[in-house]
Amino acid sequence: MPVQQKALVTGAAGFVGSNLVDHLLETGWEVVALDNFSSGQREFLVDAARHPQFKLIEGDVLDRPTLDRAVQGCQWVFHFSANADVRFGLNHPFRDLEQNTIATYHLLEAMRAQNVKNIAFSSTSAMYGEAEVIPTPENCPLPIQTSLYGASKLAAEGLISSYAEGFGFNACVFRFASVVGKRYTHGHIFDFYKKLKANPRELEILGDGTQKKSYLDVKDCLRGIMKACFEGQAKYERPRYGVFNLGTTTYCQVSESAGWISSEMGLEPKLNYTGGRQGWIGDNPFIYLDTKKIKSLNWDTSMSIEQAIRGTVRWLAQNEWILERRQ
Amino acid sequence: MPVQQKALVTGAAGFVGSNLVDHLLETGWEVVALDNFSSGQREFLVDAARHPQFKLIEGDVLDRPTLDRAVQGCQWVFHFSANADVRFGLNHPFRDLEQNTIATYHLLEAMRAQNVKNIAFSSTSAMYGEAEVIPTPENCPLPIQTSLYGASKLAAEGLISSYAEGFGFNACVFRFASVVGKRYTHGHIFDFYKKLKANPRELEILGDGTQKKSYLDVKDCLRGIMKACFEGQAKYERPRYGVFNLGTTTYCQVSESAGWISSEMGLEPKLNYTGGRQGWIGDNPFIYLDTKKIKSLNWDTSMSIEQAIRGTVRWLAQNEWILERRQ
Numbered sequence: 165m166p167v168q169q170k171a172l173v174t175g176a177a178g179f180v181g182s183n184l185v186d187h188l189l190e191t192g193w194e195v196v197a198l199d200n201f202s203s204g205q206r207e208f209l210v211d212a213a214r215h216p217q218f219k220l221i222e223g224d225v226l227d228r229p230t231l232d233r234a235v236q237g238c239q240w241v242f243h244f245s246a247n248a249d250v251r252f253g254l255n256h257p258f259r260d261l262e263q264n265t266i267a268t269y270h271l272l273e274a275m276r277a278q279n280v281k282n283i284a285f286s287s288t289s290a291m292y293g294e295a296e297v298i299p300t301p302e303n304c305p306l307p308i309q310t311s312l313y314g315a316s317k318l319a320a321e322g323l324i325s326s327y328a329e330g331f332g333f334n335a336c337v338f339r340f341a342s343v344v345g346k347r348y349t350h351g352h353i354f355d356f357y358k359k360l361k362a363n364p365r366e367l368e369i370l371g372d373g374t375q376k377k378s379y380l381d382v383k384d385c386l387r388g389i390m391k392a393c394f395e396g397q398a399k400y401e402r403p404r405y406g407v408f409n410l411g412t413t414t415y416c417q418v419s420e421s422a423g424w425i426s427s428e429m430g431l432e433p434k435l436n437y438t439g440g441r442q443g444w445i446g447d448n449p450f451i452y453l454d455t456k457k458i459k460s461l462n463w464d465t466s467m468s469i470e471q472a473i474r475g476t477v478r479w480l481a482q483n484e485w486i487l488e489r490r491q
Numbered sequence: 492m493p494v495q496q497k498a499l500v501t502g503a504a505g506f507v508g509s510n511l512v513d514h515l516l517e518t519g520w521e522v523v524a525l526d527n528f529s530s531g532q533r534e535f536l537v538d539a540a541r542h543p544q545f546k547l548i549e550g551d552v553l554d555r556p557t558l559d560r561a562v563q564g565c566q567w568v569f570h571f572s573a574n575a576d577v578r579f580g581l582n583h584p585f586r587d588l589e590q591n592t593i594a595t596y597h598l599l600e601a602m603r604a605q606n607v608k609n610i611a612f613s614s615t616s617a618m619y620g621e622a623e624v625i626p627t628p629e630n631c632p633l634p635i636q637t638s639l640y641g642a643s644k645l646a647a648e649g650l651i652s653s654y655a656e657g658f659g660f661n662a663c664v665f666r667f668a669s670v671v672g673k674r675y676t677h678g679h680i681f682d683f684y685k686k687l688k689a690n691p692r693e694l695e696i697l698g699d700g701t702q703k704k705s706y707l708d709v710k711d712c713l714r715g716i717m718k719a720c721f722e723g724q725a726k727y728e729r730p731r732y733g734v735f736n737l738g739t740t741t742y743c744q745v746s747e748s749a750g751w752i753s754s755e756m757g758l759e760p761k762l763n764y765t766g767g768r769q770g771w772i773g774d775n776p777f778i779y780l781d782t783k784k785i786k787s788l789n790w791d792t793s794m795s796i797e798q799a800i801r802g803t804v805r806w807l808a809q810n811e812w813i814l815e816r817r818q
Binding site: 253254257258261265266269272273276293296302303304305306307308309310311312314315316318319321322323325326329330331401402405407445 | 639643646
């Protein structure tokens with residue numbers, strides 16, 4: 165990486181975003197952090213705020229003047245802000261479209277206006293829907309969208325690749341499996357932890373517990389992002405546009421995960437399953453990504469799913485304030 | 492089809508939309524036609540307007556109250572309004588997103604509010620980008636979007652399939668090759684015709700003339716749509732969601748097409764190629780759809796590409812007013 169590069173991180177106070185901010189600062193970047201703190205946590209930027217190379221802009225990714233200001237002078241934009249509430253998308257159908265697709269458009273336009281042309285984007289494995297091919301490669305059969313969240317991220321990918329094609333942007337898109345680890349603020353580990361604090365004797369699990377998921381620790385995730393952005397060009401689908409799955413080479417069942425969480429908390433709850441192959445409408449009962457492409461860049465995970473999940477539980481135990489904050 | 496069904500057609504004064512309106516009226520439907528006449532032509536609805544089962548609503552697909560009114564009492568919505576200007580998408584990057592994606596969201600919400608749950612949607616083969624597999628099947632490898640138009644249509648598909656999954660909508664999505672025929676108002680035949688009227692001795696052709704395209708006559712296109720919507724359920728990807736390519740089983744090169752157009756006009760112009768494998772940025776040099784799925788419903792084209800293109804030229808010759816209208 166050239167010395168003194170400057171990056172904008174959107175969603176900088178979020179789970180992955182704030183870890184990325186720390187990582188960039190540690191590796192010599194100047195960082196502009198943008199967040200509206202609607203779901204981001206100020207606590208996650210406390211360390212970063214002490215750094216001389218850090219600047220916070222409190223504002224919204226839908227606000228073009230804010231974006232213009234935030235993007236100015238940057239070489240890279242790490243676009244990590246999102247409405248990440250997959251499960252309740254149907255309760256507010258505009259939210260994913262607005263915050264994930266339309267916001268991405270405004271960001272791309274701000275970048276274009278300021279001649280900032282490098283973008284990394286946090287997409288999602290949810291856009292694979294109920295994948296036909298498992299493990300699912302980046303160029304799997306065109307998936308049917310089963311969630312508004314997945315649809316909104318796929319739409320953002322389409323905008324970004326069109327900007328790469330039409331306006332010469334250089335883009336790396338990352339389709340994450342579920343990411344866990346330090347500053348994890350939503351998802352099943354969070355829900356299970358919270359339920360077990362309220363009632364340590366029983367745990368209700370949505371679905372039949374056989375849903376298979378792949379979990380990646382945020383540290384491994386960030387190493388993958390950096391590899392792909394700065395060493396991955398040869399692996400791009402198009403000259404200026406690369407898509408990379410980021411996940412583990414194994415998966416676990418929700419019932420196993422419930423066991424590890426309980427054990428890490430020193431509990432032995434009775435597990436009650438609500439039944440059905442999906443936890444909720446749009447839930448993908450089997451998410452497992454083919455990660456050959458990112459691995460060809462000499463990347464690998466540094467821990468097992470069990471280690472990643474147990475580590476996440478320990479972080480939650482040390483940061484129980486987050487349970488109150490995120491209802 | 493049950494007697495006295497009522498359908499909303501959006502983009503009803505457009506090329507495909509107005510042909511669909513006529514077809515629905517001829518086959519016993521009650522039709523609500525919605526158009527804002529930004530690119531639709533009033534002349535295209537002159538015949539329909541004489542029909543007692545026809546009602547016109549002049550309004551915009553982005554206007555929710557208009558949509559609520561238009562959708563009321565319908566069993567089906569044929570969503571055919573679009574910004575169909577693929578080539579100049581980069582000149583106004585918000586237009587495709589707004590008119591193709593966001594408009595579809597508003598329409599789906601109006602339908603949900605009025606409990607109208609059947610939708611047919613005109614998507615596009617442009618969303619296949621530069622397809623890896625040719626002929627391209629509906630479940631081809633996940634394509635990289637190369638145009639804002641394709642990206643906006645794929646995004647709309649994602650919204651529609653999410654509504655099928657989450658809200659029990661019943662949806663048929665059609666990925667068209669280029670459609671030609673009666674009331675054809677834009678595309679290369681239109682451009683070539685216009686250029687040849689201005690200068691019958693020479694014709695400038697964008698690209699090297701080897702771009703391969705598949706053209707479908709609008710009548711064949713409409714027969715396919717009706718087959719898929721009302722006989723296609725068994726072929727759906729998901730219980731309530733089906734995607735169908737609509738195209739011919741052959742393709743032609745732009746240079747061949749230029750020859751047929753010239754010959755139909757009684758001209759022998761010198762053909763001047765601007766060069767390059769694409770006509771413009773985002774142009775897909777080879778579009779050829781795998782149509783096995785729609786054919787399995789006992790559908791086929793009734794004419795060759797040459798016949799379809801020559802017929803289109805004859806329609807343009809009889810309706811030269813459209814050349815002035817569409818700049």
